[in-house]
Amino acid sequence: MKLNVDIFMQIARNEKRYSRSTKKILALHLIAALFLITPLCSIGQKSEQFVVDNRSIDINHLNSEIESVMDTVIVPGMSLAVIDQGEVVFSGAYGVRGNDEEVTEGTTFQAASLSKVFLMYAALKMADEGLLDLNKPVYQYLPNPRLSHDERYLKITSRMLLFHTSGIEDWENENNPQILEIISDPDERFVYSGEGYNYLADAIAEILNKPIVQYMKELVYEPLGLKHTYSAFEQGGTIPANYALGHSRFGNLIKNQSKNLEPIPSSAIQTTANDYAKMIIAMFDKNRIPTTLTDDFIKPVFNQDNGENFYMGHGFQVEVSDGDTLLLFWGSNPGYRAQMFYSVKKSSGLVLFTNGNRGELVGKYLSKKILCVDVNRFFDQGMFEQYPSNACTLFKNYQDDKTKLRESLERLIDDTQGNIGMNTLSELAYILKNRHPAFVEEILEKNLELYPNSAQTYWVKGKMKLREGEFQEALKSLHKAKEMGYDDNFLEFDIQICQDNLAESNR
Secondary structure, eight states: OOOOHHHHHHHHHTGGGSOHHHHHHHHHHHHHHHHHOOOSBOTTOOSSEEEETTEEEEHHHHHHHHHHHHHHHTOOEEEEEEEETTEEEEEEEEEEEETTEEOOTTOBEEOGGGGHHHHHHHHHHHHHTTSOOTTSBGGGTSOOTTTTTSGGGGGOBHHHHHHTOSOBOSSGGGSOTTSOOBOSOTTTSOOOOHHHHHHHHHHHHHHHTSOHHHHHIIIIITTTTOTTOBSSOBTTTTBSOSBOOOBOTTSOBOSSOOOOSSOOTTTOOEEOHHHHHHHHHHHTOTTTSOHHHHHHHTSEEEEOTTOTTEEEESSSEEEEETTEEEEEEEEEETTEEEEEEEETTTTEEEEEEESBTTHHHHHHHHHHHHHOOOGGGGSOTTOOOOSSOHHHHHHHHHTTOHHHHHHHHHHHHHHHTTOSOTTHHHHHHHHHTTTOHHHHHHHHHHHHHHOTTOHHHHHHHHHHHHHTTOHHHHHHHHHHHHHTTOOOTTHHHHHHHHHHHHHHHTO
16 A cells, blocks of 8 residues: 555645644544555664664665565565664564465564574573572473483483483484483483473473463563563463464465464464564673573584584574674474574674465575575575575466466576576475475476486485385485485485385385
């Protein structure tokens, strides 16, 4: 909606012609018209630009780019916040939350794994106040019957749970679905664990003799002024009422979405990017939490394959370079993506939440656009979806119409004389692999015709065959990808799955 400013200027010039009551009515109409406008920047964002790391970002231009990216990669809605010098300098609400209802500044999104940082903040506050000993075995606060089958659990401390070094598996059903397992000796190595965070949350509830929902409000949400953050849906699921609904990578509303009426602190907090940014700022405010506590969480600990300066830290992924520490964290729940990037030295960063399964593409783009940080280097080769790319354009044209996609592909091949990009069809096949297997095979064969040395094509083909239970064909393609130098953290794991299933079938 566009506001006709000329009309109101004319009213102002002829204000003597109107009675006092008429002026009040006109004023109310003006206010109503202003609120009917749905700007891409947040309400109250008076400036036409904001500054991050001494660079000015034009808001109108940024909003236009965001709208274009979201449309191309099919992300329905987003909540965004930008931090600079320890302050939120910009926040925005974009798109729709579901059922054609617009996202507002108060629309909550699932924070997914980023939820853990709220509990991290609560635990550090308690440690600072002497209410929680981070080095004391957690069972002394609260025994855990689900872990009592393994005596190693008696060694697990709160620090290990926060640092993901307890050895507890991520979720109970990942290995033996009957029991919650400790898959590594405590404090031996990094093992990401949502179960560990939920155990710590229950222990804190026992210490404080308060339910999780209550103590999170008292320790975190209320002191920090987080007005749109909830540990669980309250009052029978009616609060929050303004929440985003998850969508598939095809932009379809995911059916039968449930509300967590009980808190899941590791992965299901409802919040906004603005609220989350405020919490991150508070986390690194030495007047709230001493640096002696926060410093432990940003130390580089376990080196990643992605580069010599990229590590898993105690709670975040960490890159150390140029005298700065860059913290990264991303999470995913079905229909939602969450990302956070923060420079400790510059006290700058961004937070975004989306209600679409391809939201990480928006995050990658905005981190480079706003922070000048290219986060693509932190992702495995297997996670090769990019924006902008020919694959994104082809996928946008797909819309469940394979004929239209074929026509677009033929035009692209003609226009580029076959040089469409080695990963274009591999990426497209990866996106579509669960929907149209036969069509995906056709795409992959076309890519091998254009690029016979595409290791990624063989990797995607292997993943697809593995999912279909065709282990011999999957093994053949995965071995071919490995021979061609394809590097993926799960490649050896997938090969082993194929070998184990083939051995089982030959017995």
